[in-house]
Amino acid sequence: MNRYAEMERRRQHLYGWFLLTPAAILLTLFAFYPSIATFWESLFSRGTRRRPSEFSGLENYTDLFNDPTFWIVVKNNLFYAGITIPASIAIALAMALWANSKIPATGFVRTAYFTPTVLPMIAAANLWLFFYTPDLGVLDQIGALFGLPSMNWLGRPDTALWAIIIVTIWKEAGFFMIFYLAALQTIPVDYKEAADIEGTSRWTYTRRIVLPLLMPTTMFIVVNAMINSVKLIDHLFILTKGGPSDASKLILYYIWEMAFAFFDAPHAAAMTVMVLLVLGIAAAIQFLYLDRRTHYQ
Template sequence: MPTQVNIERRRQAIYGWLLLSPAAILLTAFAFYPSMATLWTSLFSRGTRRRPTEFVGTENYADLFADPTFWKVATNNLIYAGATIPISIAIALGMALWANSKIPARGFVRTAYFTPTVLPMIAAANLWLFFYTPGLGVLDQIGALFGLPSVNWLGQPETALWAVIIVTIWKEAGFFMIFYLAALQTIPEDLKEAADIEGASRFTYTRRIVLPLLMPTTLFIMVNALINSVKLIDHLFILTKGGPNDASKLILYYIWEMAFAFFDAPQAAAMTILILLVLGIVAGVKFTILDKRTHYQ
């Protein structure tokens, strides 16, 4: 006969599984199963009516590594992430420090900074077309005042990717500012008073006290910015469509193109698995190393 203690343990176990089941079901349906299905698809060849799919193992991955377009797109994404992440964080921090200070019309300043965030990326891209359009755009109109020639910002390999980067920074900085602003408001005023008593300058107070206390928030924003640098491609459909000559094509856009334009699902699945692998490594570094260095316990 089960004892009362065993019955209570079983009851608690059942209760725990009931609490866990909604999240487990959602993760299984929308994360684990799609990931495993994608991995399985990446191990087969592209099927046609005359030639059905065959198991090819890692051949799709080998083809990717031998594809110069893949390396071009991967390089573009590295440049895109390397520019958007630190610049967006720096601008967001600067805006948050200013919006948190005692300035006139502080509410208006916060609203103005946050407004680009509420715009869909498609709308933001269409808005920036008015800046980039050759001859008619705002940038060319300003340049004409100084006698500068017209520039096709989105049609030149040298400028297309950077034009896309600027749109992303403009869109993302206000969103990250909200997190910094919330974190700044949790810093006790006693620390500022103590710094003033010690004669610390505003710069010293910010560098020695504020920035270290904001490190957990910075890490959180950095991870989100990294994810966004992989998943944000909406503006590419409006601005450049990956051109010219793949100069602004990013990895997720290339996956979409491979799957739905070229109908090569195995190659698209292989690229997806590589992205998941990279993000998994980043997550592992974040949880095992960075969290210990940034959270103060």
């Protein structure tokens, strides 16, 4: 009997490994190997025809820390993430609460909120370019009705990054709303009925019951929003190209510029490794600490 139980256990283990094999192969080819190769390349100097690349250790990382443009990009990205992440999540939550309530034309409201998400990134950027164009853009046309002067929204250092932030919030809020809407529909109606019997106000019910139950979804959205905050590049190509004077340049655009405009792959690899390291630390904190508190374990 023990022999058959042992064979069945081994068969189950083998079956499990077979199920994991396709995912393991894909992760190895498109995640683990590229990450290791990128780290290895970041340890070598930039090579030329006359001077081949040589092992330089952490010199590329030291160069980045001594690069003023790198710190400008880091500051831009931190500011960009600090505004877009909470704003997108707050707007998404508000839209989901409204779209989940009993209002007329619920389907139309949900579709309208989600429409920006399905637009291609390049199409969305060109749409907003029509809004931001000086003199001819929609914003300047509306401002002219009130006697306001024309403004080059994308050509001024003090407004360029804000213009990118607005586009990102408009694009991502509808995407995050879908997750909140799905989570709201899993909350039993008994909770709302019990709250109504107790005479609980809508704000108290939302704050004391709905928001705590939405915390796992919120943490999932936060992680996705953090990843999105360091991978924006499409809008920058169309709207600002990182300008003016690096005022709207973000980390992924700088990595692309370093690798394909300056042909400096080792420094681009070093920046990529640092981005992966920061995201890995954030994910580890989320799974090891915040996830347990979120699920009240």
